[in-house]
């Protein structure tokens with residue numbers, strides 16, 4: 452099946468397929484669906500280089516052939532992964548219904564990554580779906596996942612989007628596309644749920660051992676499985692704190708969309724909050740607000756409880772003891788999350804030391820922002836660059852006095868404080884209206900210039916240039932309420 456037209460060997464794929472050593476119930480080896488006339492829409496050169504993949508000898512049309520699955524990566528064993536998941540609280544068997552793990556690749560630093568296609572055709576897990584994806588949602592995932600990476604939030608990455616020559620039937624006919632996604636792995640909480648439900652304890656144990664050696668090889672605890680559970684909980688506490696601090700709303704925190712590596716995964720209906728409103732929900736299918744901004748930490752704890760339950764058979768032979776261990780581990784999540792969030796807020800406000808009143812001060816700030824319906828991002832930018840402006844709001848005066856005293860009582864100068872604030876309060880985020888405008892131009896008008904421009908701006912979110920700051924202005928004409936879709 453090798454295609455000699457292209458010099459694919461020159462890319463330097465270091466192919467491996469460790470996942471195929473796992474019990475077969477966990478995956479289905481299969482060929483990618485052939486795509487007629489794929490064409491490259493966007494390619495992430497910097498990401499390719501950082502993974503030691505050299506595409507310099509590969510033409511755009513051959514990139515499209517490789518990253519649509521038409522040209523086989525030599526020695527790779529493509530497969531679709533099985534998983535389950537609690538979707539809005541209900542357990543379902545799922546799996547890569549429209550994705551395919553092309554290969555694992557080992558970088559020169561010995562890092563193992565997954566190279567996955569999304570939108571690449573039906574698989575045994577498609578459940579009647581077409582296995583396809585539309586151009587808009589794939590570009591959206593590319594844009595937002597790359598913005599998240601630049602914001603220093605752990606995330607899957609996007610290597611390319613390729614357009615297929617095939618329409619995707621949704622409410623209307625849409626252009627089809629395939630995204631190439633890079634991840635530390637695609638092992639989800641839902642993969643463990645599937646393993647125990649379909650494969651039993653031996654499968655669960657094999658998957659757990661595999662995941663420990665792949666993601667958490669340095670566990671110190673004597674009971675490796677307990678250590679593993681704690682590590683996953685820690686990684687999620689860090690991740691969710693980063694989401695909350697960034698005003699990021701994932702939108703569909705089902706257990707199948709929670710990666711045990713601690714990376715943000717599955718950019719469907721996600722979006723950044725604009726006006727500070729804790730109850731913000733953008734997803735058109737989240738009728739009850741289950742995945743609202745304010746609920747994200749509690750939902751993560753809920754998901755991790757499902758994860759801990761799944762691990763019970765390997766935690767200890769004595770199931771009573773196993774339950775106690777699981778409960779103890781899960782109980783650490785919210786306190787760990789709180790520590791991370793507080794530490795992030797201190798940075799956002801340029802505070803170097805910890806004080807017991809900090810939490811109350813942060814809550815007061817958020818209450819004022821909520822009351823005044825302030826833009827979440829602009830408020831932190833103003834605190835960073837032009838704090839006096841906030842005095843125009845009488846509600847702010849008392850808080851500002853307290854804050855200034857707190858800041859002047861630290862050894863570090865105000866300049867040092869502003870520096871740290873600039874390093875964590877982005878001058879630009881992918882605001883909904885910016886994303887929509889760029890995607891509309893790309894999809895409706897076939898004009899990618901706005902998308903490219905936005906991607907460039909979002910590469911440097913902590914550059915306080917007038918260009919970044921101007922582009923970051925909230926929309927004055929946005930459709931309210933903004934709605935996002937799963938993009939299936």
Ligand code: AMP
Nearest residue numbers: 545546547548549577580581582583939
């Ligand atoms: P998501 O909402 O993208 O996390 O998808 C949830 C589940 O539905 C996953 O198992 C997907 O693979 C599957 N899925 C989503 N869209 C499609 C589609 N068009 N065809 C087949 N499966 C799909």
Ligand code: MG
Nearest residue numbers: 707708716717
């Ligand atoms: Mg998903």
